[in-house]
Each structure stands twice: as C-alpha cells, then as structure tokens.
Amino acid sequence: MRAYLDNAATTRVAPEVIERMGIFFSTAYANASSLHAQGMEAKRALDEARAAIAAMINASPEEIIFTGGGSESNNLALKGVAFLQKEKRHIITSAIEHPSILGTCAFLEKQGFSVTYLPVGREGFVSAGDVESAITDQTALVSIMHANNEIGTIQDLDRIGKACAAKGVPFHTDAVQSFTKAPIDVTRMGLSLVSLASHKIHGPKGVGALYVRKGMRLQKQIHGGHQENDRRAGTENLPGIAGFAHAASLQTPEHITKMAELRDYTITEIERRIPDVIVNGSRARRLCNNVNVIFKYIEGEALLFTLSQKGIAISTGSACSSRSLRPSHVLRAIGLPHEVAHGSCRVSISRYTTKQEIDYFLDTVTAVVAQLREVSPFTKMGKYEAYTDDDHTHEGHPAA
Numbered sequence: 458m459r460a461y462l463d464n465a466a467t468t469r470v471a472p473e474v475i476e477r478m479g480i481f482f483s484t485a486y487a488n489a490s491s492l493h494a495q496g497m498e499a500k501r502a503l504d505e506a507r508a509a510i511a512a513m514i515n516a517s518p519e520e521i522i523f524t525g526g527g528s529e530s531n532n533l534a535l536k537g538v539a540f541l542q543k544e545k546r547h548i549i550t551s552a553i554e555h556p557s558i559l560g561t562c563a564f565l566e567k568q569g570f571s572v573t574y575l576p577v578g579r580e581g582f583v584s585a586g587d588v589e590s591a592i593t594d595q596t597a598l599v600s601i602m603h604a605n606n607e608i609g610t611i612q613d614l615d616r617i618g619k620a621c622a623a624k625g626v627p628f629h630t631d632a633v634q635s636f637t638k639a640p641i642d643v644t645r646m647g648l649s650l651v652s653l654a655s656h657k658i659h660g661p662k663g664v665g666a667l668y669v670r671k672g673m674r675l676q677k678q679i680h681g682g683h684q685e686n687d688r689r690a691g692t693e694n695l696p697g698i699a700g701f702a703h704a705a706s707l708q709t710p711e712h713i714t715k716m717a718e719l720r721d722y723t724i725t726e727i728e729r730r731i732p733d734v735i736v737n738g739s740r741a742r743r744l745c746n747n748v749n750v751i752f753k754y755i756e757g758e759a760l761l762f763t764l765s766q767k768g769i770a771i772s773t774g775s776a777c778s779s780r781s782l783r784p785s786h787v788l789r790a791i792g793l794p795h796e797v798a799h800g801s802c803r804v805s806i807s808r809y810t811t812k813q814e815i816d817y818f819l820d821t822v823t824a825v826v827a828q829l830r831e832v833s834p835f836t837k838m839g840k841y842e843a844y845t846d847d848d849h850t851h852e853g854h855p856a857a
C-alpha cells in the first residue's frame with residue numbers, strides 16, 4: 458500500500474484540471490497577445506482565469522498578475538516594493554516565513570534595507586501589537602504569511618491588517634498554503650499584496666499569482682514585453698493559468714470539511730497511540746490539511762526514510778529544507794530546542810486522501826516510532842530534558 462501525505466509540498470493535479478489544460482496545448486494554443494481571432498480566444502481564456510482568481514479573494518481582475526509560482530510572487534512583492542523606495546528602507550516580516558520571503562529579505566539586507574523579523578509564540582502566532590510597535594516612519598512594507606507551511610497556524614490577518622492600515626503601511630501576505638482552504642478577503646484584511654500558487658491545490662506547478670492593490674506601485678522584475686499590464690514580461694503560460702483557475706474553482710467547502718476531519722482524526726489517534734508526542738501549531742486556527750507532531754527521542758530523517766520504504770510520503774521540517782540537516786527555523790522559532798525540533802513529522806492531507814491511507818500511516822508510524830525509540834541514544838540516556846531546555850547555542854534562524 459502507498460500513502461501520499463506530503464500535500465503541503467505539492468499535490469496531484471486533478472484529472473479535470475489536466476483535461477482543461479489539454480485544450481490550451483492542443484487546440485487553443487495561440488499567443489494571448491496576438492491580434493488574430495485565435496489570439497483573442499486565448500486572451501478571453503486568460504481574462505476568464507484572471508477574473509475567477511480575483512473573485513476568490515474579493516479583488517478586481519486588473520489587480521492580478523500571473524507569475525511562475527509562489528516564490529516568484531513573493532520575490533516580486535518584496536523587491537517590487539523595495540526597489541521603488543528612496544527613503545523608506547525598512548521591512549517587517551516574521552521569523553517563520555517561507556524561504557522565498559526570508560531569502561528575499563536577506564538579499565534586501567545586503568542591498569542596504571533593514572529587516573525586522575518578528576518573533577512568534579508557542580503556537581506560531583505573530584502579535585498584531587508587535588507589528589504595530591515595529592512600524593516606523595521608515596517602514597516600506599509588512600509581510601506576514603497567512604498560513605504556515607510547516608505547522609499550519611493561520612494568522613489573524615484582520616488584526617494585523619488593521620495595525621498596518623492604522624500606520625498607513627502596505628501589507629503583503631504569502632497565502633500560498635491557505636488559498637481556497639481559508640477565506641481571504643483583500644478589502645476586509647487590508648491587504649495590498651497577496652501571493653498565491655497553483656500546485657498546492659491540485660493545479661500545475663510553476664504557476665502562481667500576485668494580487669497588487671490598485672494604485673500600488675511596483676518595480677517590475679522581468680523586463681521585456683508588455684504582458685500582465687506591463688508588470689511581468691513573457692508569453693503567458695495559458696495552459697498553466699487556466700489550470701490554476703480551474704483547480705481553484707474545484708475546491709468546495711465539503712473538501713475542506715473532509716480534510717479537517719481526517720486531520721483531527723490523525724492528531725487524535727497519534728496522541729492516543731503514541732506516548733511522548735508534541736503537537737505543533739495552533740489547534741484552533743489551523744490549516745484543514747496540516748498535522749505536525751514531534752515524536753520525542755527520534756530523528757525525523759530516520760522516520761521519513763523508514764516510512765518511505767513502506768510507501769508512505771511525509772516530510773520532516775519543510776519540504777524545501779528537508780535535504781539539509783539544519784533543524785527547521787519554524788520549529789526553532791516556536792521555542793523547540795534543536796534536538797527536539799529534529800524529531801518533527803509533517804503529515805499533509807488532500808481531498809484525495811482516504812481514511813485507509815491514514816489508517817495505514819497510523820499503524821505503520823506507531824510501530825516505526827517504537828522501533829526507532831528502542832535504538833535511540835536519547836531513550837537509552839534516560840531521555841533528554843524535553844523542551845524545557847531552551848538551548849539557543851545551536852544554529853537558529855537562517856536569516857535572522
């Protein structure tokens with residue numbers, strides 16, 4: 458049996474999406490910028506996709522720029538705002554952002570910007586009060602993610618948005634993990650910029666979007682043609698864009714409920730079957746498809762590879778950093794010491810996940826954790842001082 462439980466890394470493309478995309482490879486393949494009838498047909502499909510994505514976040518179609526994915530959207534948002542600044546050279550973000558935000562911030566620091574990395578509490582929440590007090594008259598942008606890709610915590614963007622609005626500072630959110638899974642309303646949340654991606658919601662990889670509030674100036678990052686309202690050059694990836702919009706439209710409230718039920722079942726059963734477990738992230742404001750737990754006294758990598766041999770795909774730390782042995786910056790930021798953070802396991806569900814897959818995972822992980830603990834030096838040493846030991850001597854936040 459196989460169980461794919463790494464849907465926060467990427468998802469299977471929905472069959473309906475593949476079918477829709479096929480049209481734009483085989484028949485409606487014209488360039489959306491061409492002036493002939495076929496080009497205009499392609500342009501209509503592009504406009505439809507734009508309107509569909511805009512409507513889902515309460516935006517207008519002309520406020521959407523299609524991009525090559527979540528990382529590009531995040532780069533465009535931060536660099537696009539920063540590079541237009543003459544005086545305001547301060548950015549506020551959080552310690553638990555995705556590497557595409559943290560890496561861009563580190564790059565901007567080298568360009569002379571100063572960046573404040575706000576801390577988070579034990580459940581991974583950024584405080585709106587902290588955002589407000591960090592804002593100075595030099596602040597060009599606040600960028601706080603909507604839902605965390607590792608621990609699933611959903612920030613209170615309404616409150617953070619109000620704090621930004623009170624000080625008149627543009628507010629960006631990375632909503633790559635939350636789009637279609639948690640409500641996003643750019644007006645209510647006071648958002649100026651929002652990053653979205655297609656491949657987390659059963660759409661194709663390499664497609665995303667950036668919402669840019671009307672009137673917000675942005676330095677383009679890809680120069681060339683006048684596509685995307687002259688804000689991102691390059692022939693539009695119409696199969697990808699149409700697939701993205703179609704994928705987003707297929708997500709229903711029933712899918713969200715189903716995923717949340719499987720999430721809660723997984724957490725409850727792990728806690729019931731396995732001793733010495735820590736559940737990371739918020740239980741109340743959590744992505745419907747995220748489970749993140751620490752199995753004390755074992756290495757996440759050992760767990761991942763043993764489960765992988767049994768056909769189960771999970772992740773330890775974030776997918777993007779799981780090839781390095783550095784403990785996850787997110788788990789360190791929520792206060793877990795180095796050695797505890799190493800035992801993390803992220804299970805991420807999709808609407809295609811079945812209860813049988815979850816039961817197979819639960820049976821297998823219960824046995825594997827017991828086996829690994831048998832041979833764990835931590836168990837033999839009489840157990841480390843589980844996470845009251847606030848060991849800050851190890852390498853921490855990669856970009857702070």
Ligand SMILES: Cc1ncc(COP(=O)(O)O)c(C=O)c1O
Pocket residue numbers: 465466525526527528529531555557602604605606631633634654655656663664665777
């Ligand atoms: C929160 C978050 N932001 C940004 C990204 C990057 O998106 P993409 O893979 O489309 O570049 C990811 C993907 O892992 C993510 O989880």
